[in-house]
Amino acid sequence: MPFSIPTFSRWNVNGLWIALPMSWACRSAISCANFVKWVLILLPICPRPAKNLLRINVRYILQSSMVNSQTSLHRPHFTTRPFTFSLLNWVLCISLAACVGAPAVTTPIALPPTPTRPTPNPEGTAAAFLDAWERADYAGMYSLLSPLSQDATSLEEFQQAYENVNRTATVTSVETRLLNALASGDKAAVRFSVTLHTTLFGGITREINLPLVLTGELWTVSWSANLILPELEPGGVLVANTSFPARANIYDRNGKGLAVQGEAVAIGVRPGQLQDEGAVLNVLSPLLGLTPQQLQAKYANAQPDWYVPLGEAAAADVQANLSVLYNLPGVTLDSYTTRFYPFTGAAPQVVGYLSAISPERLSDYQAQGYSGDERVGAVGLEAWGERYLAGTRGGTLSVALPGNQVRLVAESVRQPAQALYATLDRDLQIAAQQVLHGFRGSIIVLDANTGAVLTMASSPTFDPNLFEPTNPNRDQLTEVLNDPANPLLNRATQGAYPPGSIFKVVVASAAMLSGLYTRDTIYNCGNTWNGLGANNIKYNWTFGRGIRPPGRIDLVQAIATSCNPYFYQAAFDMDAQDANFLPQVAREFGFGAFTQIGQVAEAPGLIPDPAWKLETYNDAWRPGDSVNMGIGQGFVLVTPLQIVQMMAAIRNGGTLYQPQLVEKIAPPGGAPTYTLTPVPRGQLPLSPEQLETIRDGLRAVTTETYGTARFRFLGLEIPVSGKTGTAEDPGGGASHAWFAGYTEANQPDKPDIAMVVMIENVGEGSEYAAPIFRRMVEVYFYGKPSSYLMPWETAPASTPAP
Numbered sequence: 001m002p003f004s005i006p007t008f009s010r011w012n013v014n015g016l017w018i019a020l021p022m023s024w025a026c027r028s029a030i031s032c033a034n035f036v037k038w039v040l041i042l043l044p045i046c047p048r049p050a051k052n053l054l055r056i057n058v059r060y061i062l063q064s065s066m067v068n069s070q071t072s073l074h075r076p077h078f079t080t081r082p083f084t085f086s087l088l089n090w091v092l093c094i095s096l097a098a099c100v101g102a103p104a105v106t107t108p109i110a111l112p113p114t115p116t117r118p119t120p121n122p123e124g125t126a127a128a129f130l131d132a133w134e135r136a137d138y139a140g141m142y143s144l145l146s147p148l149s150q151d152a153t154s155l156e157e158f159q160q161a162y163e164n165v166n167r168t169a170t171v172t173s174v175e176t177r178l179l180n181a182l183a184s185g186d187k188a189a190v191r192f193s194v195t196l197h198t199t200l201f202g203g204i205t206r207e208i209n210l211p212l213v214l215t216g217e218l219w220t221v222s223w224s225a226n227l228i229l230p231e232l233e234p235g236g237v238l239v240a241n242t243s244f245p246a247r248a249n250i251y252d253r254n255g256k257g258l259a260v261q262g263e264a265v266a267i268g269v270r271p272g273q274l275q276d277e278g279a280v281l282n283v284l285s286p287l288l289g290l291t292p293q294q295l296q297a298k299y300a301n302a303q304p305d306w307y308v309p310l311g312e313a314a315a316a317d318v319q320a321n322l323s324v325l326y327n328l329p330g331v332t333l334d335s336y337t338t339r340f341y342p343f344t345g346a347a348p349q350v351v352g353y354l355s356a357i358s359p360e361r362l363s364d365y366q367a368q369g370y371s372g373d374e375r376v377g378a379v380g381l382e383a384w385g386e387r388y389l390a391g392t393r394g395g396t397l398s399v400a401l402p403g404n405q406v407r408l409v410a411e412s413v414r415q416p417a418q419a420l421y422a423t424l425d426r427d428l429q430i431a432a433q434q435v436l437h438g439f440r441g442s443i444i445v446l447d448a449n450t451g452a453v454l455t456m457a458s459s460p461t462f463d464p465n466l467f468e469p470t471n472p473n474r475d476q477l478t479e480v481l482n483d484p485a486n487p488l489l490n491r492a493t494q495g496a497y498p499p500g501s502i503f504k505v506v507v508a509s510a511a512m513l514s515g516l517y518t519r520d521t522i523y524n525c526g527n528t529w530n531g532l533g534a535n536n537i538k539y540n541w542t543f544g545r546g547i548r549p550p551g552r553i554d555l556v557q558a559i560a561t562s563c564n565p566y567f568y569q570a571a572f573d574m575d576a577q578d579a580n581f582l583p584q585v586a587r588e589f590g591f592g593a594f595t596q597i598g599q600v601a602e603a604p605g606l607i608p609d610p611a612w613k614l615e616t617y618n619d620a621w622r623p624g625d626s627v628n629m630g631i632g633q634g635f636v637l638v639t640p641l642q643i644v645q646m647m648a649a650i651r652n653g654g655t656l657y658q659p660q661l662v663e664k665i666a667p668p669g670g671a672p673t674y675t676l677t678p679v680p681r682g683q684l685p686l687s688p689e690q691l692e693t694i695r696d697g698l699r700a701v702t703t704e705t706y707g708t709a710r711f712r713f714l715g716l717e718i719p720v721s722g723k724t725g726t727a728e729d730p731g732g733g734a735s736h737a738w739f740a741g742y743t744e745a746n747q748p749d750k751p752d753i754a755m756v757v758m759i760e761n762v763g764e765g766s767e768y769a770a771p772i773f774r775r776m777v778e779v780y781f782y783g784k785p786s787s788y789l790m791p792w793e794t795a796p797a798s799t800p801a802p
Helices: 032-042 048-067 082-100 122-134 138-142 147-152 155-169 277-288 292-299 315-320 322-326 359-367 380-384 426-436 474-482 500-514 555-561 564-577 581-588 610-617 623-629 640-652 688-703 765-782
Strands: 008-013 016-021 171-184 187-198 203-215 218-221 237-243 257-269 308-314 331-340 354-356 375-377 394-401 405-412 419-422 441-447 453-459 523-525 551-553 655-657 662-666 680-683 720-727 736-743 753-759
Touching: 122 138, 122 171, 122 187, 122 203, 122 218, 138 155, 147 218, 155 171, 155 187, 155 237, 155 359, 257 277, 257 315, 257 380, 277 292, 277 308, 277 322, 292 308, 308 315, 315 322, 375 380, 426 441, 426 453, 426 765, 441 640, 441 765, 500 555, 500 564, 500 581, 500 640, 500 688, 500 720, 500 736, 500 765, 523 555, 523 564, 551 555, 555 564, 555 688, 564 581, 564 623, 581 623, 640 655, 640 688, 640 736, 640 753, 688 720, 688 736, 720 765, 736 765, 753 765
Parallel strands: none
Antiparallel strands: 008 016, 171 187, 187 203, 203 218, 237 394, 257 308, 257 331, 354 375, 394 405, 419 662, 441 453, 441 753, 523 551, 655 680, 720 736, 736 753
16 A cells, blocks of 8 residues: 555654654565665655654665565565555655654653564475484474375375384484575575484485475475485385394303203103003103102102103204114104293293293384394393393395385494393203202302302202293193292292391391390390280290290300390390381391392392381381281281391301392303302491301201201201291281301312202191202202201101201
8 A cells, every 4th residue: 555654653762853653554575666766766865864853764674674584575565564564654654754753842751662583494394304203203304394295195194204214214313404594585404414223224424405385374294204314205105124143042051952942752641551650750860950759749640641741852852862862652752943942941930931022022122123022031140141042133224116126224233132140050950940949939049259159059940941832832821821829930939927036136246236246246036025014925836845945045056046035125126226227227137128130020028117017007116016026927028038137147157249140241162251249238237246046056957966957967067157947927827938148168179058948838847948958968069969868758757946
């Protein structure tokens, strides 16, 4: 519309009387023609100051118009950015009004503040787009696409394009950087670099031009798939051809196989066809790592014509006995290629097994280069060591184009898998599993000076070969999974139990640390204790058994005789001084927390204290809670691993070493990439004199006539110290049997060991756990058991002690 001189209000600027246009014309956009017209008319007649102001403002408007692509003078009207040009109109009108002039007024009129808006630029849109890409915010990226791009590609298709590249190329992260920008009119291009960090192909870096178009007031992205990778031209498909090395083996510390790739033989029998059962058992027992009694138990209740799986053996071992096996009627042999676990699984809860990739983990594994149909480590060392055992995949990443064209994007060379050497001793492990057969419980043997786990047996056990789908014996897996005894549970690390009298080691230590007791503190140990009143009598383990209580004893003798009243009183006295003191010391011994073993799941156990009881039960702590803790009962729960860690620390001088299951990791024929180093996790809070008091008490358990386990170690040449424990089952079953301790042989070629034996719901610690402890010491030092037989292998022994 024509521009006319409006009416004014006036004020003084830089000494000039300037009129403020109030008409609608100055508040609206003006045409290019009127703009030029009024400049040409007013410029000759303006006074010099106003003329200079007009020239400055005109130059500013023209420069702004040329710089800002939205306000280019090549456009027919200044109407695409109303806000910007309204502001320019005000500037021009002020200049024109200055040329007209007017008398001053005494009261100036204050102008309302005029808001300003930044001029959009293509770099801003590009930066937002790339930032969203780095965060995998595909919806955010899509919102910045131009309308034409959004019409051509749906959000679902857009997101799928990026996710397909991520999955195929094994992208783990994206890194971008803006380089430069060029804008011309309503089009722009921003050049950027992008690096796709991938698992299989390393970093894939490209420089790409990002095209943008002006949509209204915003720059938007004109998108195509080659903005992900330039090679992704229309019709192209990203393809990864990968190869991977054979899975590496898991060995024991001596190089004996625990999990190996190769040929195996599934072995079974048909009971009705057996003609020479003794010969069959003699051949199969060493092949399968099971005693003849264990083998017989497998088919004892089977029908004569049933096929009964017995286990699996290495093809090479079967071949060595093939002539004998083929001449034994009733024995069935089936070969298959597999991930094989010798001796029907040595330490299966530790070594683990393979399984198919679950749908929940599929995307995680695909990001690591797996196709999705592999079998991977499910638990234990197989799972923990997956990245070593599976090796590094290699291959090519390319784009398949129409017309059988292939464009290479990236390639990598596969790296061999690395073998994992466990700290376990396979022979000792198998011996532990055999001695536990028929019980529910666990055995752990540690190198007392390093924390290396030599044996970790949990019973009942299971055959990890049954998880192999090609195994002819796999039908037995259903029985394993449905077994109410839960053989998959690692009782050594996941079982949490009351420790019973073994916890008296902690209580004795706390009593000395409290200052209330010393090595020489005497207490008259009888059959009863009434410190909580006549209505709450506590009993010694000797009560009702016809066994005379020890009478006046010191702290060393209290440990050796496992005197309940002594430790009732000690706990009672500490509670009176500070109810939190005993729990605090227990935690310093490693209880109530994870051992950080790492490769297998574990439970933290429980050390109760007043705050815990109040929070858990909304009930106050009472002296009776401390008294129960004094003999390892009440709320206290520990794992066998925590107990043996404590015993190892007592043996080595007080250091709580982190238990470890991996000795080394090494590629074929190469130097180890990892070697076990002892990891101290804490120190027992005892002085050397106090530690020696505890050691003397544990030594007396097995050597003094009053020791609760002396009769179990008679004739054993290896010096042993330890503690019996008989713990009441909170579930109401029979008591749990404990024995934990260490050897003191000091042999240069055989490190001394710490060991724990825990048997669920069988009775006394000295009756069951201590004999097993002795058997394992014999196997460790002598390579086989001596002529000593355990009580259940002969007539019952004399009256047991806790």
